[in-house]
Amino acid sequence: MNVSMKNLTRYTREKTSFLGWRVCISRKGMMFTKYFADAAYEGEQGALEAARALRDEILGRIKENPDKAKSIMAEYQEKYAKKTKESGKK
Numbered sequence: 001m002n003v004s005m006k007n008l009t010r011y012t013r014e015k016t017s018f019l020g021w022r023v024c025i026s027r028k029g030m031m032f033t034k035y036f037a038d039a040a041y042e043g044e045q046g047a048l049e050a051a052r053a054l055r056d057e058i059l060g061r062i063k064e065n066p067d068k069a070k071s072i073m074a075e076y077q078e079k080y081a082k083k084t085k086e087s088g089k090k
Contacts, residue, residue, distance in 0.1 A: 003052070007023055007024055007025050007055050007059070008021055008022070008023060008048070008051055008052065008055060009021065009022045009024065011035075018035065018037065019037065019038045019039070020035055020036050020037040020038045020039075020040075020041075020044075020047045021035070021036045021044075021047045021048050021050075021051040022034070022035050022036070022051070023036070023051045023054055023055045023058075025055065025058055025059065025073070027062060027069045027070070027072075027073055028069045028070040028073065029070070030070055030073040030074065030077070031073075032058065032073050032076050032077055032080075034051075034054060034080050036048075036050050036051040036054075058072065058073075058076055
């Protein structure tokens, strides 16, 4: 099985204190990045599957609507920025 790893990066303790996968997509001058920690997804494979699913969702939407790539990217940036802010609140 040949599964694309494009837009996915593995982070290990050898490189950084973070252990997991990163999705990074750049289109129309906008960049979206989201990290998937192994601990939050029951291990490396779960984190990879979650990262790959989000990447495929975003790229699929952009492929269907290339003229809306910028607004699609902005939508995901806003969606995940809100989650990050909310999870940091106490």
